[in-house]
Amino acid sequence: MTAATDLAVGTVHEVVVVDDLTRTQIVQYAGVSGDFNPLHSDEVYATQVAGNPTVMAHGMLVMGLAGKALTDYFGDGRLTQFGGRFKASAWPGDTLTARLTITAVHPGEGSDPPSADVDVEVVNADGVAVFGGTASAQLDPPA
Amino acid sequence: MSESEPYLPVEEGAIMLFARALGDENPVYRDREYARNSEFGAVIAPPTFVQSATHFNPDSGLRPRPGEPWRGSGRTPTGTPSSSEGGALRLHAEQHFTYHRVLRAGDELTWTTRPGRTWTKQRRNGDTMTFQDQITEYRDRSGELVITARSVVVELPSSGGSR
Numbered sequence: 421m422t423a424a425t426d427l428a429v430g431t432v433h434e435v436v437v438v439d440d441l442t443r444t445q446i447v448q449y450a451g452v453s454g455d456f457n458p459l460h461s462d463e464v465y466a467t468q469v470a471g472n473p474t475v476m477a478h479g480m481l482v483m484g485l486a487g488k489a490l491t492d493y494f495g496d497g498r499l500t501q502f503g504g505r506f507k508a509s510a511w512p513g514d515t516l517t518a519r520l521t522i523t524a525v526h527p528g529e530g531s532d533p534p535s536a537d538v539d540v541e542v543v544n545a546d547g548v549a550v551f552g553g554t555a556s557a558q559l560d561p562p563a
Numbered sequence: 564m565s566e567s568e569p570y571l572p573v574e575e576g577a578i579m580l581f582a583r584a585l586g587d588e589n590p591v592y593r594d595r596e597y598a599r600n601s602e603f604g605a606v607i608a609p610p611t612f613v614q615s616a617t618h619f620n621p622d623s624g625l626r627p628r629p630g631e632p633w634r635g636s637g638r639t640p641t642g643t644p645s646s647s648e649g650g651a652l653r654l655h656a657e658q659h660f661t662y663h664r665v666l667r668a669g670d671e672l673t674w675t676t677r678p679g680r681t682w683t684k685q686r687r688n689g690d691t692m693t694f695q696d697q698i699t700e701y702r703d704r705s706g707e708l709v710i711t712a713r714s715v716v717v718e719l720p721s722s723g724g725s726r
Contacts, residue, residue: 438586448584452577454617455625458635468640479655480614484585487610496591497603502610503659503713553659 427536427559431522433493437485437542441477441514449481479506482516482551486542489518494536494557504540504553515545523554534559571616571701573670575606582609598668606668610660613701613710616674656694657715663708672701672709679713693718 438445443463450461455478458465466475483504490499510516521539528534535558542551575595582592590597591607598606617623627633634643666672679696686692699712 445584445586448580452581452584453614454620454623455614456627456635457625458633458641462635464636464640465634469634469636480611480658481585483658484609484611484614488585488587488589491587491589491610496589496601497607497665499610499660499662501659501661503657505657505715506655553657 427522427525429522429525433489433520435489435492435518437489437516437518439515441510441512441516443475443512446475446477446481446512449478449484453478453480455480474512477510477512477514479551482506482510482542483553485516486518486540486551486553489520490538490540490555490557493520495560498557498559500535500556500558502540502553502555504551506550507552508544508548508550510542510544510550514550516542516550518542520555525559528559569616569619569621569674571613571619571672571674573608573612573666573668573672575668577615578606578608578612578668581612581615585609603665603667608666608668610662611658612666613660613672613674613699613712616672616699616701652719654717654719655714656717657713659713661711663710666709670703670709672703674699674701690720 447461450456459470459472460475460478463475466472486504487502490502519541522536523539524537526535535556537554537556540551540553540555541549543549579593582589587609591601591603592609593606595606617625627635632642634641636642676697676699679698681693681695684692684694694715694717697714697716699714700708701710701712703709
């Protein structure tokens with residue numbers, strides 16, 4: 421977990437959220453999310469009908485991986501806001517890195533706990549952003 | 564008998580599987596004892612968990628239905644040959660969540676979705692892309708708002724890229 425005292429605007433935290441994304445993980449995500457669009461899990465459909473190179477990851481799988489980076493960084497149950505845009509597709513074999521950049525630190529006042537705003541970007545091994553957004557999180561009060 | 568309004572039971576097993584699909588081994592998502600002793604007193608849900616409400620959406624087109632053709636492959640590369648021709652292509656462009664409180668195993672949410680703002684953009688090739696906000700409110704048994712979700716869906720006139 422992250423205390424307000426550890427953070428300053430411009431602080432960057434980078435973490436690999438998946439190394440060599442597998443088709444199996446995409447299938448796992450299809451199962452839990454209920455999104456069985458064959459673009460994500462059906463190689464025959466994805467290549468022969470949709471004309472894609474292979475199956476593509478769900479955008480929400482990528483966002484979920486970014487969510488893991490956020491909860492690992494800020495602690496459990498701390499997010500107050502999390503959102504963003506799906507900027508490019510993610511594919512089997514991709515290694516995805518989440519980059520969190522602190523954009524504001526609010527010290528907290530009265531009953532409002534301290535909090536931070538963060539830019540959230542997920543990039544592939546070529547440095548292409550596949551997801552870009554923002555989040556806000558409550559911080560533990562400084563010890 | 565009428566059917567219930569759309570709901571989402573927030574179950575420990577579903578949370579464990581959801582976190583597992585994200586490669587997230589955090590015990591607060593899968594270990595009942597650990598979670599009981601945490602500040603939350605129960606297993607909690609990861610930030611994008613309500614996406615699994617699709618399973619409880621009676622109208623979702625994202626899963627096969629018994630007795631109906633499905634666009635994925637079987638004997639042939641697609642079960643609905645016409646699906647790849649013409650028609651608009653709808654993509655999930657953005658997703659935003661506002662968290663009003665922590666979502667715990669044992670919560671039971673009901674949800675309603677309403678259309679929001681609609682706007683258009685011209686592509687370089689002259690095609691018009693139509694964007695629409697869809698706002699979903701997830702409320703607990705007492706009617707308190709737990710999560711507000713905003714999806715942006717973009718509609719393209721014909722095929723070309725997909726997500």
